[in-house]
Amino acid sequence: MSNLNELSITEASKKLKAGEITSVDLARACLDEIKKRDISLHAFLEVYGDVLEQAKAADAKRAQNKKEGKESHSLLGIPLALKDNILIEGRTVSAASKILEGYVATFDATIITKLKEAGAVFLGRTNMDEFAHGGSTENSAFGPTKNPHDESRVPGGSSGGSAAAVAAHMALGALGTDTGGSIREPASFCGLVGLKPTYGAVSRSGLIAMGSSLDQAGPLAQTVADAQLIFETIRGKDALDSTTIAPDTYPKKSLGKRIGVPRHLLKEGIDKDVLQKFDAALDALKTKGYEVVDVELPLAGLALAVYYVIMPAEVSANLARFDGVRYGLSHKGKTLFDDYAISRGKGFGPEARRRIMLGTYVLSAGYYDAYFGKATAARAQLRADVERVLKGVDVIVTPTATSPATKLGEKTDDPLAMYLMDIFTVTANLTGNPALSVPMGTVTRDGAHLPVGIQFMAAHGDESALFTIGKAIEARQD
Amino acid sequence: MISKEEVEQLAALARLEVTPAEVEGLQKDISNILGYVGQVAAVSLQGNALTPGLSKASSLMQPYNVLRPDVPRAVGDTMAGKEAELVAAFPKHEGMFNIVRKIIQKDE
Numbered sequence: 001m002s003n004l005n006e007l008s009i010t011e012a013s014k015k016l017k018a019g020e021i022t023s024v025d026l027a028r029a030c031l032d033e034i035k036k037r038d039i040s041l042h043a044f045l046e047v048y049g050d051v052l053e054q055a056k057a058a059d060a061k062r063a064q065n066k067k068e069g070k071e072s073h074s075l076l077g078i079p080l081a082l083k084d085n086i087l088i089e090g091r092t093v094s095a096a097s098k099i100l101e102g103y104v105a106t107f108d109a110t111i112i113t114k115l116k117e118a119g120a121v122f123l124g125r126t127n128m129d130e131f132a133h134g135g136s137t138e139n140s141a142f143g144p145t146k147n148p149h150d151e152s153r154v155p156g157g158s159s160g161g162s163a164a165a166v167a168a169h170m171a172l173g174a175l176g177t178d179t180g181g182s183i184r185e186p187a188s189f190c191g192l193v194g195l196k197p198t199y200g201a202v203s204r205s206g207l208i209a210m211g212s213s214l215d216q217a218g219p220l221a222q223t224v225a226d227a228q229l230i231f232e233t234i235r236g237k238d239a240l241d242s243t244t245i246a247p248d249t250y251p252k253k254s255l256g257k258r259i260g261v262p263r264h265l266l267k268e269g270i271d272k273d274v275l276q277k278f279d280a281a282l283d284a285l286k287t288k289g290y291e292v293v294d295v296e297l298p299l300a301g302l303a304l305a306v307y308y309v310i311m312p313a314e315v316s317a318n319l320a321r322f323d324g325v326r327y328g329l330s331h332k333g334k335t336l337f338d339d340y341a342i343s344r345g346k347g348f349g350p351e352a353r354r355r356i357m358l359g360t361y362v363l364s365a366g367y368y369d370a371y372f373g374k375a376t377a378a379r380a381q382l383r384a385d386v387e388r389v390l391k392g393v394d395v396i397v398t399p400t401a402t403s404p405a406t407k408l409g410e411k412t413d414d415p416l417a418m419y420l421m422d423i424f425t426v427t428a429n430l431t432g433n434p435a436l437s438v439p440m441g442t443v444t445r446d447g448a449h450l451p452v453g454i455q456f457m458a459a460h461g462d463e464s465a466l467f468t469i470g471k472a473i474e475a476r477q478d
Numbered sequence: 479m480i481s482k483e484e485v486e487q488l489a490a491l492a493r494l495e496v497t498p499a500e501v502e503g504l505q506k507d508i509s510n511i512l513g514y515v516g517q518v519a520a521v522s523l524q525g526n527a528l529t530p531g532l533s534k535a536s537s538l539m540q541p542y543n544v545l546r547p548d549v550p551r552a553v554g555d556t557m558a559g560k561e562a563e564l565v566a567a568f569p570k571h572e573g574m575f576n577i578v579r580k581i582i583q584k585d586e
């Protein structure tokens with residue numbers, strides 16, 4: 001491998017430690033690739049002007065560490081891309097929305113503080129569906145990102161810019177956020193590893209909130225080891241997020257080799273090539289000594305409906321803060337009501353407006369019990385279901401998405417069709433379980449080889465089970 | 479299908495200006511989505527999270543308060559000393575004040 005930007009984080013880190021390359025070399029290689037490819041891919045909303053200075057500082061820190069005999073963090077000097085809903089002090093953050101026009105973050109998200117301590121280099125902020133509302137990046141106020149494997153297709157979303165940046169080797173790894181699949185689905189579409197951690201494992205302080213009971217930040221990376229490294233760097237209890245958990249909050253499970261497949265969910269609506277790759281991946285795991293058993297998740301069929309009640313409800317509450325009074329876009333009308341309505345009407349794109357109104361509907365006095373009340377009850381039952389199944393198996397496995405990446409514009413006119421793409425990913429957000437998407441090969445469409453992912457979901461706090469089985473799938477492809 | 483008036487009422491509740499052209503599309507989209515999510519109506523309210531029998535891990539989903547001491551941010555805290563930056567983000571400000579519309583007016 002000749003190009004430094006194509007190294008995995010683990011490989012690059014080894015070379016940095018051995019003194020074979022510098023952080024500046026790595027940063028330059030990424031910046032060159034961005035110059036070459038991002039005009040057509042549009043993965044970045046902004047490439048920071050001080051990338052090389054950050055890299056120089058990382059090289060200096062390494063030299064200093066060496067002098068003092070201190071071990072350098074494996075992410076020191078590694079160029080990463082950041083989804084545009086993660087605050088970095090002093091830098092523009094927009095959640096790909098016009099309503100945050102001109103907004104400059106006033107503090108660092110906790111995950112940024114942790115990555116700064118490690119010495120990571122931040123390349124820039126990446127495109128996303130506005131406020132993370134979507135699965136294709138087509139809902140960005142700044143135009144869609146394209147899939148590096150086939151530029152007529154979407155990269156997935158909402159962390160589509162982060163996924164495209166890593167898949168096109170413009171960054172060695174990236175941070176995304178996942179509310180209903182927004183890390184895992186783009187990982188599947190772009191051929192990457194994507195992790196949605198256990199709810200509470202990673203601090204949400206400084207993330208622009210979408211669904212507060214669902215959101216988690218996590219890595220998009222070339223390898224499972226890279227994803228694990230980023231996760232272990234950003235995780236941890238945080239006084240600024242009262243929902244964060246300690247590493248020992250959940251009991252540790254003994255690691256076995258039993259995999260549960262909810263076959264009843266795979267009967268219809270799934271691309272047959274995806275299903276064929278899925279079965280091949282299961283066969284490979286069997287040859288590695290894994291036992292594959294059928295499991296039943298009776299409520300999983302309802303998960304998507306539950307999600308599309310709870311998520312918009314939380315969205316409508318979280319997005320109420322964008323009122324044109326404290327920051328961002330501000331329009332004046334005749335009355336105070338008009339100030340709010342015009343600022344929000346002009347600032348939010350169509351999908352954000354749709355979700356705010358849906359949330360307003362399901363939370364309104366007349367409909368609350370029928371929608372939000374029922375969905376909350378179903379969510380608790382779903383969680384009990386998943387917990388029961390995970391007593392008998394170590395991971396639950398499904399394809400990550402029902403199909404490979406779709407064409408740009410294919411589903412933009414039908415929001416419900418777009419929502420149905422999240423069918424396998426939303427459960428982990430509703431139940432708080434960790435889930436990992438790992439590439440399981442490619443399928444061919446119009447001559448292009450499109451990656452597809454396999455998703456593993458483990459018990460709360462059991463990310464290590466995901467990394468172990470993820471590495472087993474990876475090893476099959478080497 | 480939900481009515482035009484209902485969409486307008488929702489928009490008003492959500493403090494969103496919508497154009498008349500948009501209302502029609504929203505009637506269709508919101509009706510379709512509500513039709514789909516309406517499946518949740520089939521869920522029985524028995525056996526929900528508030529009933530016993532779930533493990534300790536599940537009980538973590540139960541709402542409970544996590545409190546921090548009610549003290550000012552310490553110097554060096556990521557959120558301490560950011561007053562000037564916060565004020566700079568106001569759409570309109572004067573000194574350290576946010577200029578907002580007068581909302582209490584004399585009766586006419």
